[in-house]
Amino acid sequence: QVQVVESGGGLVQTGGSLRLSCAADLQLFGFKTMAWYRRAPGKQRELVARIFSNQITIYADSVKGRFTISRDNPKRTVYLQINSLKPEDTAVYYCNTDPPGTYWGQGTQVTVSS
Secondary structure: OOOEEEEOOEEEEOOOOEEEEEEEOOOOHHHOOEEEEEEOOOOOOEEEEEEOOOOOEEEOOOOOOOEEEEEEOOOOEEEEEEOOOOHHHOEEEEEEEOOOOOOOOOOEEEEEEO
């Protein structure tokens, strides 16, 4: 069974930074488009950043310039560097393929205090 484990979340003040990690036990990881998603309280899950196998990245407008997605294929790990955090970034963050498979992890909680 595929496992995805996210980590690195926490409680930070506005303007702070976090680095999220995602260990993804996926076959052919290096060939897959990976993405970070988030679900804020009372909202639908949204895709915030994706990284293709060729390292090209795409970001949602709401995080552009503040979030940086990267990947380490030998480690089957995806990272999300989050800077200049805002209260509206508060959410549970998940990683998955893009489009997403059925194997959602537990996510990692990011809480930004104002």
